[in-house]
Amino acid sequence: MTDVLIDSASVTYTGVERDVRALDSLDLALGAGEAVAIIGPSGCGKSTLLLAMAGLVGLSGGSIVIDGHGVTAARLRTALILQDFGLLPWKDALHNAALGLEIRHQPLVDRTRRATEALERVGLGEFLDSYPAELSGGMRQRLGLARALALDADLLLMDEPLSALDALTREDLQDLLLELWRQRGHTSVLVTHSIEEAVFLGRRIVVMTPRPGRVHAVVENPRMGEHGYRATEEFYARCAELRRFLADEGAVHGARVAAPPAVGAS
Amino acid sequence: MSAVIRRVIGYAGAIALLLIGWQAASWLIASPALPGPFVALSDLWRLRSELLSETGVSAWRVTASVLLGIAIGAPLGLALGRAPRADAVFAPIVFLSYPVPKVVFLPVLLVLLGIGDASKIALISLIVFFQVLVTARDAARAIPVASVLSVRSLGADRWQVFRHVVVPAALPEIFTALRISTGTAIAVLFFSESVAGSSGLGYYIIDAWGRVAYGEMFAGIIAMALLGVVLYEFIEALELRLCRWTRAGRT
Numbered sequence: 049m050t051d052v053l054i055d056s057a058s059v060t061y062t063g064v065e066r067d068v069r070a071l072d073s074l075d076l077a078l079g080a081g082e083a084v085a086i087i088g089p090s091g092c093g094k095s096t097l098l099l100a101m102a103g104l105v106g107l108s109g110g111s112i113v114i115d116g117h118g119v120t121a122a123r124l125r126t127a128l129i130l131q132d133f134g135l136l137p138w139k140d141a142l143h144n145a146a147l148g149l150e151i152r153h154q155p156l157v158d159r160t161r162r163a164t165e166a167l168e169r170v171g172l173g174e175f176l177d178s179y180p181a182e183l184s185g186g187m188r189q190r191l192g193l194a195r196a197l198a199l200d201a202d203l204l205l206m207d208e209p210l211s212a213l214d215a216l217t218r219e220d221l222q223d224l225l226l227e228l229w230r231q232r233g234h235t236s237v238l239v240t241h242s243i244e245e246a247v248f249l250g251r252r253i254v255v256m257t258p259r260p261g262r263v264h265a266v267v268e269n270p271r272m273g274e275h276g277y278r279a280t281e282e283f284y285a286r287c288a289e290l291r292r293f294l295a296d297e298g299a300v301h302g303a304r305v306a307a308p309p310a311v312g313a314s
Numbered sequence: 315m316s317a318v319i320r321r322v323i324g325y326a327g328a329i330a331l332l333l334i335g336w337q338a339a340s341w342l343i344a345s346p347a348l349p350g351p352f353v354a355l356s357d358l359w360r361l362r363s364e365l366l367s368e369t370g371v372s373a374w375r376v377t378a379s380v381l382l383g384i385a386i387g388a389p390l391g392l393a394l395g396r397a398p399r400a401d402a403v404f405a406p407i408v409f410l411s412y413p414v415p416k417v418v419f420l421p422v423l424l425v426l427l428g429i430g431d432a433s434k435i436a437l438i439s440l441i442v443f444f445q446v447l448v449t450a451r452d453a454a455r456a457i458p459v460a461s462v463l464s465v466r467s468l469g470a471d472r473w474q475v476f477r478h479v480v481v482p483a484a485l486p487e488i489f490t491a492l493r494i495s496t497g498t499a500i501a502v503l504f505f506s507e508s509v510a511g512s513s514g515l516g517y518y519i520i521d522a523w524g525r526v527a528y529g530e531m532f533a534g535i536i537a538m539a540l541l542g543v544v545l546y547e548f549i550e551a552l553e554l555r556l557c558r559w560t561r562a563g564r565t
């Protein structure tokens with residue numbers, strides 16, 4: 049199973065003018081099959097954390113261990129879904145969905161079958177030969193998801209995957225994400241700016257400090273994933289609580305106030 | 315299918331207009347140096363076998379040059395665009411030599427390579443090479459980070475990033491450079507053939523001009539124009555096939 053252990057991970061970007069410390073000894077442990085939402089002020093290092101977990105950004109200190117192996121390069125069963133879905137405009141839906149398998153040198157028959165299945169699963173069975181430009185925003189996001197499914201990913205890293213979508217499409221896809229998580233039991237890490245989305249899709253909600261990012265607090269959300277959770281009083285109460293918490297801690301507008309002292313974090 | 319028909323109709327209309335304009339101009343100017351289209355076309359028909367072989371010589375030269383220029387310029391440009399360190403070394407060289415009009419090297423090439431095909435092909439491919447190189451480099455640099463990241467997150471190595479992202483992303487722009495440099499290529503072809511050697515349409519046109527055979531001269535000009543159109547259409551068709559996605563989502 050896929051557990052993730054992040055142990056005082058630091059990332060420093062070498063900038064043009066000066067170096068930017070994006071993550072500062074961040075600790076976080078995810079159980080296998082857990083769904084976690086990450087929320088925090090803009091520029092606090094959420095995307096950096098995902099990239100580091102995906103093996104695309106090197107650590108300047110600490111370690112990230114996934115499923116018992118230290119992350120040094122892209123891992124076979126980790127899927128990264130970016131805000132613009134990372135689709136290639138020059139490939140049709142089938143080839144976009146099959147891209148991960150193609151890169152991993154799977155035989156053509158095999159990857160076509162698995163990509164087709166994945167596309168059917170996200171409701172794109174009739175759009176195999178459409179290019180991304182011919183799909184709606186929601187359909188493109190489904191396609192990004194299909195690529196992860198075709199890979200049989202056991203760790204899904206999502207960076208604000210739904211933020212470009214309108215409210216209705218967004219809820220629709222949140223339901224799809226939840227359903228897939230319930231069916232497949234993959235470990236899921238979702239970066240979001242939406243409090244409702246964090247409460248709907250995170251069994252635990254990680255709140256990060258302003259840059260350099262650390263874990264500020266972890267909010268438990270035990271009823272996440274129950275049927276009809278979105279419509280319950282408890283859901284609203286949980287959202288209100290999280291909103292109040294973020295405001296109190298200055299995390300929401302954290303970019304404007306000085307970074308809180310690092311002691312007592314996490 | 316209807317697009318093809320529309321294209322054919324477009325060409326037919328343009329040709330008709332050109333012929334009318336030409337005829338009118340030749341009546342107005344009333345100089346033997348500008349014969350009407352009927353004289354030129356009848357000469358074209360009369361000399362068709364000779365013209366065909368000269369066109370073949372020219373077509374071979376320009377095609378070989380364009381292919382050579384792309385085969386070297388495109389991969390090199392893409393590689394430079396994606397490799398900042400190599401780019402830091404080579405970009406200044408490229409930008410220093412890019413603005414130099416390459417035709418000035420014709421005399422040098424004639425001395426080094428002789429007056430046959432080699433010097434002409436070298437000159438034209440040099441021009442195509444630079445144009446494609448600069449365009450491919452810029453296109454490769456402009457590729458969105460997200461496209462590269464998403465493919466790398468799937469485990470792609472450098473070569474796979476090239477194949478799945480860099481090449482297809484830059485292809486439309488390389489085609490644009492190709493179309494522009496084809497025009498230049500034909501102009502330089504004419505120039506180099508008229509300056510040296512005794513074959514090709516450029517030579518044919520200048521030779522007819524020297525013999526004051528203006529009808530034949532215009533027959534050669536028509537052949538040269540046709541050569542350009544065929545080349546252009548071929549590139550267009552190739553792009554339509556290879557860059558089908560650029561038409562997706564447009565209404």
Ligand SMILES: Nc1ncnc2c1ncn2[C@@H]1O[C@H](COP(=O)(O)OP(=O)(O)OP(=O)(O)O)[C@@H](O)[C@H]1O
Pocket residue numbers: 061062063068069070089090091092093094095096097259
């Ligand atoms: N490639 C890079 N080079 C230099 N600095 C970078 C780079 N990428 C990010 N940074 C810096 O690192 C910090 C964290 O960036 P990151 O993208 O991880 O933030 P984020 O939390 O995802 O923000 P947002 O919520 O706005 O997406 C920022 O201050 C940013 O300026």
Ligand SMILES: [Mg+2]
Pocket residue numbers: 094095096207
């Ligand atoms: Mg981000």
